[in-house]
Amino acid sequence: MNKIKAGIINVTGYAGVELARILWQHTQVELVSVTGRSAAGKKLGDVFPHLAATGLTITAELETKVDIVFSALTHKTSAEGIIPLLNKGMRVVDMSADFRLKEATWYPQWYDFDHPAPELLKKAVYGLPELHRGSIAAAQIVANPGCYPTSAILALAPLVKLGLVEPDLVVDSKSGVSGAGRTLTLPTHFAEASDNVRAYGLGGHRHLPEISQELEALDPFKSVAVTFIPHVVPMTRGIESTCYARARAGKLSGGKEELDKVYYDFYRDEPYTRVMQQPPETKHTWGSNLCLLYPVIHLKTGRVVVISCIDNLVKGAAGQAVQNMNIMFGFPETDGLEALPIYP
């Protein structure tokens, strides 16, 4: 069997190296090219010893024709890098936010740049397989979801799509520090981040429009108000989102049992969303593509709370990107992603 060829643009961030790690385990893909400006010319294994076995060398540009490109560039830069590749007909999974939002006007508002190719926003598919599997299969460009949105949307989608909750939603997320990337900043300096909880993005985090867009599209009433507050906690990987909603009048009167059934049914046959019988912990997802979900309801108040745990670098980034590629190329959706979480 011939393997397809894959390339990673900007391998030198955490999402990039995680992609390399996962693709290394894939039976139908050969990672043939990895790029990175500052480290060009170095062996991948000299910069990242855990990837020494790949034998790859970092180059300034993609040097080989590949069947699939993963862009791990930051926003704005990613669109600029990808558009020429799309024009050549290549298929791309973009890890940045540059093709996630459907409204071009949101880019200047949330990301401080004018989108260079607004017409592509309609072609791009939001790469959350649980919602858009069919479109992903046919897409030329897949916008890989943000880490927080992945955890939040998967937690709330069943409730919103079935019209079970009022439109006023709260998402309180706790992320490991790797979510901030490999770029050095004071808040991610060890002595600052250790023994600390820090809320941020209080004026509006960039992942908010993404969460709203996807939930609103699901909502039968097309009206969703999301309050989203992210926090950084002293761990390397993982996102836990605690999502708060309120049952619509007359809905979910069957309590926990009904709620569980809603989730089991909604995610039936999904390989990575798992409805748990006990509250999940981020540690149970470490290194894996799982999203662990746990809904509860307080019948007296109608308050619904959903816990959602993922590994921010896997289901929240590189793993989901590989899952999307698997769908795009008709591979088994779990190829490259079979490894169990590492625990403890």
Place this chain on the structure above:
Amino acid sequence: MNKIKAGIINVTGYAGVELARILWQHTQVELVSVTGRSAAGKKLGDVFPHLAATGLTITAELETKVDIVFSALTHKTSAEGIIPLLNKGMRVVDMSADFRLKEATWYPQWYDFDHPAPELLKKAVYGLPELHRGSIAAAQIVANPGCYPTSAILALAPLVKLGLVEPDLVVDSKSGVSGAGRTLTLPTHFAEASDNVRAYGLGGHRHLPEISQELEALDPFKSVAVTFIPHVVPMTRGIESTCYARARAGKLSGGKEELDKVYYDFYRDEPYTRVMQQPPETKHTWGSNLCLLYPVIHLKTGRVVVISCIDNLVKGAAGQAVQNMNIMFGFPETDGLEALPIYP
């Protein structure tokens, strides 16, 4: 000047040793007796090397007449231990939950025991100085608040008391592991708690009735519905509570500026609640009695979010207990509590 004499019952937990540490710095109090069943007969400094300078020995019972007793026993046991002391006329600060709730019927419901002295629940004062300073001064028994309630009530009190928000409140709290105490459990085992976020108490945490009781008492409409979800994150000390409310129609239209003024005015002259100009972090409270507050409002949706940070063992336990003692004895409220937070 003669110092008063203080005793600690059950010094061997984290709240107990933190009390000993703080009292050691107090200019008007001498810690003369510390008890602990399992460690009776041992030098305090042999069990807790950081307290070696105190020169104290752990005894099975209070061996000296003292002016103030701090009980760091667990619930139920604490009431049993304290009642005889109260009958002798001693003044007590109880760190347990045994005198926090006004409704005796809540004890079997939330703590699985019948309260042995329901009549004392009316006499006891809930020891949150910012709300009950006057009553604390005169109290024989002060019920020292729980760690989560301290962070949540201080965050929400201004909004609730002034009738600014709707009664539907969400408190999402993140706590360091020391909040679970020194007793060994699987979730507090290092390999389990590190690199992990864990929501718990989803069926109703014991601190919920305490939060509800105090906020409802403040509320002009006497109606408050609180959803409270605690989480454990991998740090030793600290609680961050992110509190979500919604402005009542017509309220807080002045936005952040009005909101800040509400908080500044409410906590004017308070030594430990500090309204911040930047979102606070738990790390900025380490070892100190501070409660750092930061309110924001999204005018379009009316959503109010308040961040609250404390050191769970100080303002959330031992420091607040000393603050209460200072009020009870007419000492400067900051005595023993002047040390700045330790950072980083």
Place this chain on the structure above:
Amino acid sequence: MNKIKAGIINVTGYAGVELARILWQHTQVELVSVTGRSAAGKKLGDVFPHLAATGLTITAELETKVDIVFSALTHKTSAEGIIPLLNKGMRVVDMSADFRLKEATWYPQWYDFDHPAPELLKKAVYGLPELHRGSIAAAQIVANPGCYPTSAILALAPLVKLGLVEPDLVVDSKSGVSGAGRTLTLPTHFAEASDNVRAYGLGGHRHLPEISQELEALDPFKSVAVTFIPHVVPMTRGIESTCYARARAGKLSGGKEELDKVYYDFYRDEPYTRVMQQPPETKHTWGSNLCLLYPVIHLKTGRVVVISCIDNLVKGAAGQAVQNMNIMFGFPETDGLEALPIYP
């Protein structure tokens, strides 16, 4: 191809679940039975959510005939559990210390029990493939090395075997907390182990005789004096050993270049020991079977220092056990162990 069948006795510790995780990835082995006294009757995935995919149920005893048994019992108990299996002709990899020491008299001295089958100590093979591959292949019982000894022996073996250093060796090891297992103890309580370095075993750690035995066997002069001080540091996985030796007069005058050649040659063709060009970090081994080595020499003083990093639960326990099994059954030595380290 028919897979062989494997069983794990006492799956419920960290070495046990790590074995289950790794065997799940093995192409030629089916894990068919896992035992555990306290959790018998429960689904493995209910106790350890990361292993839910295995579908296994914990039983009190091995319920199926298996081709290979891994014992993850503690010392003394393990020997008692294994001996009947050996008598039935089964092949066993023992994770405990019960078959590591060649001298039966060392068991009462170091482990406080009389060995129940001293005659088996000669038959048992010390399962460090880099030293004993040939014997392992033929062995009925393989004694899987301790975590500290694995890191220390692999670091020092080339120097000792070639007679390059004086017999006075110092091994200073730093271990993650998971090395102490899943049993609850005060030093492994999160609030105690976090932000802490703790030296222990100052009177003589149980892994010392194991290190001495293996190095002495290699030594052309049969005389080695090892000082071994283990430390616990606040991380979950990983051991770093810094090993100090002194070049014999006239030896290693070629400096770093000669030293590197010694290590490269000694470990040529080994799949898991890797001589690094930069000082390694434990993080570069997370979840993998690698042992990363880095030797230096100060020519003026003749002082040699060797850094050695492993994941204590993989090369230091379960991974090495699977490597041994692969050798025993003639499988490719890397089967089940191909996954790259997870980083960061």
Place this chain on the structure above:
Amino acid sequence: MNKIKAGIINVTGYAGVELARILWQHTQVELVSVTGRSAAGKKLGDVFPHLAATGLTITAELETKVDIVFSALTHKTSAEGIIPLLNKGMRVVDMSADFRLKEATWYPQWYDFDHPAPELLKKAVYGLPELHRGSIAAAQIVANPGCYPTSAILALAPLVKLGLVEPDLVVDSKSGVSGAGRTLTLPTHFAEASDNVRAYGLGGHRHLPEISQELEALDPFKSVAVTFIPHVVPMTRGIESTCYARARAGKLSGGKEELDKVYYDFYRDEPYTRVMQQPPETKHTWGSNLCLLYPVIHLKTGRVVVISCIDNLVKGAAGQAVQNMNIMFGFPETDGLEALPIYP
């Protein structure tokens, strides 16, 4: 009583803010001026919320005449900044390495610059009170010791000064990440430093000449060979040094008892060095000026091991600086430093 006035040059690093925190607690010193280039003009409390109570503003230069200056500048810059102050007759405690080494030629060799005032190196006193208290009292300039040297020299001084051990010493140190300062670097990025042990300085760390100089000065034979390997472990504060020596023939035959007596006698009446009856942990020093020591000897081999624990930012930096100031001005040596360690 009139307080003396103190200034801190470059308050914006971790040693600088720790100095401000400690001086705030001092009864005889008023901190009147703090400088910092990049943050000049900002309130200290806006940059470091835990110091808000000081009310100080950061300035570009010392703006007030002060009785004592603490320089928290980095090496080379510190000498340049201090020399003019010395010429004006001011007394200075220098936290940098610029006045620690007696040999001017060591500066180009170890620190890559030519010392601008070699004649001052003889005047400067190495500020380890336990060894040089008398000279410190009279000094105009005190060179505050490095963090690693403080832990290593205090551990080994009794053995070396009394000629009890052979000159071949090994110091294996484990440091918290704050020792690397507040400057952003990849190895101190949270995701890199967490769950990791990293040895560094294998080619010779800058603190080595400092350790050698002080131990050699103590040694009756004036000959000491030190091997020093530092490691970074994932905690914020603390250094543990495990020091290895070998008893000279005929020495220390009295074993642990004799060894303890050596240490008790050597450090009799010292306020901060404490000989422990149990192996100490870095956690027992958090926030305090203590150095906890624990020596053992293996009589059969003559191997001596000494454990030494400090808080790297207190006894290893700011606390020792205040201790030196106390000696210089005849204050009680514990003023400002009475607070007990914070635990857990």
